[in-house]
Amino acid sequence: MxxxxxxxxxxxxxxxxxxxxxxxxxxxxxxxxxxxxxxxxxxxxxxxxxxxxxxxxxxxxxxxxxxxxxxxxxxxxxxxxxxxxxxxxxxxxxxxxxxxxxxxxxxxxxxxxxxxxxxxxxxxxxxxxxxxxxxxxxxxxxxxxxxxxxxxxxxxxxxxxxxxxPFPRGWTFAVAIPYADRGLAGSAEIEAFQRLGGGHGNGVAGRISRILLTQMLPSIKERDPAVFGRSLTDIQRIIGNWFRPVQGGTFAASQGAALARAMTRAGALGVGQSSWGPTIYGLAKDQQTAASIMEQLGRIVPDKISADLFLAKPFNRGADVRT
Missing domain, CATH: 3.30.230.10 (Ribosomal Protein S5; domain 2)
Incomplete structure (x- = not known):
């Protein structure tokens, strides 16, 4: 077998x-x-x-x-x-x-x-x-x-x-993994959450829940990538600020922040950092637009930032397990 x-x-x-x-x-x-x-x-x-x-x-x-x-x-x-x-x-x-x-x-x-x-x-x-x-x-x-x-x-x-x-299949992400410190995991991740502690949310849950329910979820049903992108950026800004004490800023690495700004300038509808990073992503309405964003990133990456760049599309099925 x-x-x-x-x-x-x-x-x-x-x-x-x-x-x-x-x-x-x-x-x-x-x-x-x-x-x-x-x-x-x-x-x-x-x-x-x-x-x-x-x-x-x-x-x-x-x-x-x-x-x-x-x-x-x-x-x-x-x-x-x-x-x-x-x-x-x-x-x-x-x-x-x-x-x-x-x-x-x-x-x-x-x-x-x-x-x-x-x-x-x-x-x-x-x-x-x-x-x-x-x-x-x-x-x-x-x-x-x-x-x-x-x-x-x-x-x-x-x-x-x-x-x-199911996520709209045409929506495409430009993804960049800068050659920066790896994201937190294991005991380092546990320690980071302990440092952040509790009771300091300042309404984070309410603000994010409202964006999720009134903007992000409807935008998927209505196939509106612009609204989804804005809601994604807004959520990322809020949660990034919450994690600022342990990651040093809205993004975990300065290269990540620079890549996010570059993606926005290149036309990304929304940007963010995946988990503890350093991976950064930018949403485009279709693969052609994402490829254009990637092309513009490709011009700055060799000169200013070292990173792996690729395009990613949604995957609407689970893992494939076969005998």
Whole structure:
């Protein structure tokens, strides 16, 4: 048996209530995109082995899964392509779920995506990556209750998806990953949230919720990229200001701020930073306009900023798991 998995990156558009003042903390908005993606394959073997990128991470993930289900350490995993790690594109969740889904198929484990996410320790703050793996598209999750009873655990503790829309296929993002410090993850991310603390939202949840409900969500239904872009920029400005004490500004890197300004000047309808960055994205109404934005960025990047540039379109399906 050979199991193949392909899972796509996501753009994170921001948290709704980062400090939990509404009674639910975090709550996320995001979108699955067609590029980059993780692809891997798993086959039964005499012992556990991994080849390809991120070998150490994949070994650790496989051991976690096999230990949880008390399975023999007999599988070979080959990683073919990888989402860049710690740049804000959600590689951690996609890799964990890709490994878990492949091994579940190899060993005949019947578990849905949310159970696998709980087993692999994903979804503590954002549920966007999990929902992107499940179904793709534009996603809003409800965050987690600030006070959770002891009876809520495992998959039930993962932020529930409250909105999932197919995203207009023509809308295209110009994406730039500057060669800057990688985004926060793991213990550094936990420490950052502890430094920010709670009770300092200054109405953040209310302001973002209003933009989300009255502008962003209707704009998808009405196929209005200009309104969506303005609402995206507004949400990003609010949430970026909230994170300013730990990331040094609205954007995590000065290169990111410069790229966002350049995208706006080039005609992007909305700009933002994905998660902790340093990835920056700009929305265009179609691929031709996005290509023009990318061309203009290409003129400044070699001279002033070092960055990887690419176009990304929405991906309205979940991960592909095949035997």
């Amino acid at each position: 050979r199991v193949t998995v392909k899972a796509h990156a996501r753009l994170h558009f921001g948290f709704i209530d980062p400090d939990g003042s509404s009674g639910r903390q975090f709550g996320s908005v995001g979108l699955a995109i067609d590029h980059p993606a993780i692809s891997l394959e798993a086959t039964p073997a005499d012992h556990l082995s991994v080849v390809g990128q991120e070998r150490g991470r994949v070994l650790a993930l496989a051991r976690r899964f096999l230990s949880h289900y008390k399975l023999p350490q007999g599988v070979h995993i080959a990683v073919k392509t990888m989402i860049p790690a710690h740049v804000g594109l959600g590689s951690g969740t996609q890799l964990a779920l890709s490994v878990a889904s492949a091994l579940a198929r190899v060993f005949g484990i019947q578990a849905d995506v949310r159970e696998l996410a709980a087993v692999m320790g994903r979804g503590r703050r954002s549920g966007i990556g999990i929902a992107a793996f499940e179904r793709g598209g534009f996603i809003v999750d409800a965050g987690r209750r600030v006070t959770i009873s002891d009876s809520v655990s495992g998959a039930d503790a993962i932020p529930p998806t409250i909105v999932r829309y």
